[in-house]
Amino acid sequence: MTAEWVYPRLPAGVAEELLHSHSTVDSPELLVVASSTTHPRATWYPTAPNRVPRETLVEVQEAVRKIAHGSGWPTPISRYAGTDFDRRIAAELYRRMRILPADAASEDVWSFLSLVLLPDVALWRWPNPDRRPRYERLVGRPRNVFRRLWTRIHVLGEDVGGRLYEDEAVGLLERPVSLGGNPRTARAMAAAHLAHVERHPELPRTGLFRNAAVRMNRMAVLISPEALDDRQLTALMTEIFDAAARSLLRSADSSAPR
Incomplete structure (x- = not known):
């Protein structure tokens, strides 16, 4: 049986701090340096049996970046290219993450994904020029850049959700x-x-x-x-x-x- 993982969680206050600092960066390329598979203030679900290994986080990171590069990263993304990127990445993200569905209900998990693991892709897909402090596309709310795509495949299945x-x-x-x-x-x-x-x-x-x-x-x-x-x-x-x-x-x- 394939393992299902729990992911690191980024508390809301920390997420807002990172969102503010990332939003001041002019180019997504500079955010690659700011990305990481860990964060000193990240937490875990207390009784989590299977913490996601660093190797899986790197695989997710590399797979998402590969698709982003194919969609024109780091040049500004058009609406059409953004929709195409979403459709291409949704099933790949779902397969690679193998996240425990109960863990996927946590906003803090998706904040970690978009602001620690992949800020370069997240802010390229949904820039925040107005520096909104709780921008729903970048913190872990249901419309988060990655959460909504994972949910689409989880609910509808890969074939239907991807089309x-x-x-x-x-x-x-x-x-x-x-x-x-x-x-x-x-x-x-x-x-x-x-x-x-x-x-x-x-x-x-x-x-x-x-x-x-x-x-x-x-x-x-x-x-x-x-x-x-x-x-x-x-x-x-x-x-x-x-x-x-x-x-x-x-x-x-x-x-x-x-």
């Missing part, structure tokens, strides 16, 4: 509780969305997802998706996306020049 666009993943996992609050519901909706994207390449995929999400939120008032078995849940999502696709097709047809 979603950023807006789709955000809409599914970060906004309406009725969509992302249950992993089964989230996975079923994502799978139905991707299936309909392949079936209807002529439709704007983000528009398709948004239309279906509105319908799903309405449906959730009447039906509890958690109470459905897998077959019923798949049928429900197919019905919702079929309706969304028909709506968009009718709209496109009505607006086409005669």
Whole structure:
């Protein structure tokens, strides 16, 4: 059995200090020198059975940097390149970290990852020119540069999670509780969305997802998706996306020049 690790934790006050100092650095290249696999004020979960070895931290560091270099690091990142980087790194990060899921719920763990282990990549992906003291992309909050990608793969799986666009993943996992609050519901909706994207390449995929999400939120008032078995849940999502696709097709047809 492959071991699952617990990771070092960076207390909130220390994270804010590092965030402030890192945000004053002009170039991500200079933050490579500031990165480390340890920090004197980092802590560990008191009864942690399997502390992540330094070798694994180095592997994570090197794998993330390799993908970042392929996405143009250290030059300023465009929105398109950022989305591409996120999609490429999500599954790799999940596989390399092998973090215990309960440990992944700690904000301090992700603060360590973004501000100690990989500040050069974290601040390249999400710069902090205004020097916000608790910038949610860089401290360990749910929208942390690395945490949100790990969560995407953990909830949706590598195949589905790696194929979603950023807006789709955000809409599914970060906004309406009725969509992302249950992993089964989230996975079923994502799978139905991707299936309909392949079936209807002529439709704007983000528009398709948004239309279906509105319908799903309405449906959730009447039906509890958690109470459905897998077959019923798949049928429900197919019905919702079929309706969304028909709506968009009718709209496109009505607006086409005669």
